[in-house]
Amino acid sequence: MPIKFGTDGWRDIIAEDFTYENVRTVARAHAQALREEGARSVVVGFDTRFQGRGFAGVVAGVMAEQGLDVLLAPEYLPTPALSFAVVHHGAGGGVMITASHNPPQYSGYKVKGSYGGSATPAVITRIERALAQPQTYGGARGTVQPLDIRQAYYAQLDRQLDLPALRAYRGRVLHDAMGGAACGWLTGYARHAGLGFEIEEVHGRPDPLFHGVNPEPVPQSLTELSARLAGETGRALGVVTDGDADRVGAVVAGGQFFNSHQIFAVLLRHLHGRGLRGRVVKTVSGSRVIELLSERLGLELLETPVGFKYITDAFLEGQRDESRAVMIGGEESGGLASRGHIPERDGLLNSLLLIEAVAASGHSLPELFEQIEREVSFRHVYDRADLHLSPSFDKAALMQEAAELRAVAGLGVERVNTADGVKLSLQGGASVMFRASGTEPVVRIYVEAQSDAEVRALLDEAVGRTKKHDPLVEP
Incomplete structure (x- = not known):
């Protein structure tokens, strides 16, 4: 089944892979992971996206079937209010039906920990393990109650x-x-x-x-x-x-x-x-x-x-x-x-x-x-480019080239940071960062310098170098 978790949950296109059936499957695995942690309750909310209420209702139903007591938002809810509700009510976790800033055709299943924040990698790993090794639940059913959190x-x-x-x-x-x-x-x-x-x-x-x-x-x-x-x-x-x-x-x-x-x-x-x-x-x-x-x-x-x-x-x-x-x-x-x-x-x-x-x-x-x-004593000028490339894009070659650069737009490289992508610290406090998506052929380039002209020159060169590694994109 085409379900892939990202940084704090799963996002997909509505009616293609983000379907009621797949949402039920993810909710069942999440409930299993919560029960393994000893959780007894969960909070469920949704944003203003298409069918948000319906997807949230499906999640609540599955969670209750799996023995968890559910607090379900009756209306659309900001994610931070959902996260606060998890802590306020002492729940074992939260689910927010949202694709955040993604285009309207997307929806998503955001996972929140008992502490009221983004799911840690350990939480996501437990859900993925439950997806791969589902278990049958035969215990008592939980309840579904409306969530009222606005005033709190x-x-x-x-x-x-x-x-x-x-x-x-x-x-x-x-x-x-x-x-x-x-x-x-x-x-x-x-x-x-x-x-x-x-x-x-x-x-x-x-x-x-x-x-x-x-x-x-x-x-x-x-x-x-x-x-x-x-x-x-x-x-x-x-x-x-x-x-x-x-x-x-x-x-x-x-x-x-x-x-x-x-x-x-x-x-x-x-x-x-x-x-x-x-x-x-x-x-x-x-x-x-x-x-x-x-x-x-x-x-x-x-x-x-x-x-x-x-x-x-x-x-x-x-x-x-x-x-x-x-x-x-x-x-x-x-x-x-x-x-x-x-x-x-x-x-x-x-x-x-x-x-x-x-x-x-x-x-x-x-x-x-x-x-x-x-x-x-630093003037901040900033710009960013998001490049949507072809499946033929050679991410590894770009990152290797970037890490070996000694200058960009005439500014010498003083430090190379490879903690996430490649960030080059340049003379005069400027920087260029190349970061490729792990799930799609997209490269984001972040540039900071102290003048508009420097930012433009750095971004133009970085974009040109990136496109060279995609045989299907004109430089």
């Missing part, structure tokens, strides 16, 4: 935020939910917390087609939000959540995109200023600004391969050993978690923290980031 989740957000600063803010704020699972949740929180400003909704109506875009907080999907902010000046900002609301993005006054590296840096500086301490965790594709800022603030930095599961592991280690506690962890795609909350990406909390940073400082997000650039 809002109360958890209250504990993470500087409410006096937020309540005093009077700037313009827009939220682009992209038709996804955060629709109505941020405006609902504003009413709950008595915030003194209105959050204007963009694409706030749930839509399985995500209003015609892929539900990912990237510039090409945010044209309407950018247009609404194009004529604004000052501290006005737009926050963005992806399809299942675990990732965050931002657009600032003037309609300019504020990228994930900038968001990470601003939240790191802001949380440190609020008195939070601990390690900083970034994936290898993250910005040099995070490294320099962590060093300046005297914070230990841990760098991991790409994938939030590695950041989750670091948070869990910190929960076991206070001396290893993590203050903030984040990835290039906009997923961030912070100390005191669940070890999970939370686009809603991070949206509110961005507003809080502006409210507390009296400065716009670009102004806050410019202050950081001055502090660390």
Whole structure:
């Protein structure tokens, strides 16, 4: 059966491989793995994708048949609220029917651990083992009850935020939910917390087609939000959540995109200023600004391969050993978690923290980031290319060539990192990273430098070198 697990679950095209039959099979294996761990209950939720409610109902039914008590969300639910519900109710794990930021034709089965975060590799391995060696269950049936988590989740957000600063803010704020699972949740929180400003909704109506875009907080999907902010000046900002609301993005006054590296840096500086301490965790594709800022603030930095599961592991280690506690962890795609909350990406909390940073400082997000650039003496310019290649693409040859390069666009290579793909640290603090997908012929190229011209030259050369290794793609 064509079921392949990725970083924290399984994703496939609806009606091709993501079918009721396959979902039943995965849910049965997951239930078996949960029972082996001694779990007695599970939380199940879904986003706004096509047939999400139906797939979630199938999962709940199978889990109950397998002896687990199920809390099933009656309506679409943000992934971070689902993850919080797992901890809040003491469940053995969670299932979120979502394909996150993937195109509308996809759905997925995201697995959450009992700690309320991305499934660790050990959890996924147990499910895969149960898929390969299914067992018959003959015990008592579990129950299915409706999940009511909104108010408890809002109360958890209250504990993470500087409410006096937020309540005093009077700037313009827009939220682009992209038709996804955060629709109505941020405006609902504003009413709950008595915030003194209105959050204007963009694409706030749930839509399985995500209003015609892929539900990912990237510039090409945010044209309407950018247009609404194009004529604004000052501290006005737009926050963005992806399809299942675990990732965050931002657009600032003037309609300019504020990228994930900038968001990470601003939240790191802001949380440190609020008195939070601990390690900083970034994936290898993250910005040099995070490294320099962590060093300046005297914070230990841990760098991991790409994938939030590695950041989750670091948070869990910190929960076991206070001396290893993590203050903030984040990835290039906009997923961030912070100390005191669940070890999970939370686009809603991070949206509110961005507003809080502006409210507390009296400065716009670009102004806050410019202050950081001055502090660390590094100007951040960034771009990325996602190359969809043919099945003939020679991944191994590209990675070997990349690892042996001594210069790119005239900048000498100072360090080679092969922890995940190949990342080349270059003269002047620039970097180029090549990372190939393990499941499809896609290569992602990440470039950071201190000028637009350098970034363009580095990206052009890296793209050209990559295409040379695909005989069916014109260079």
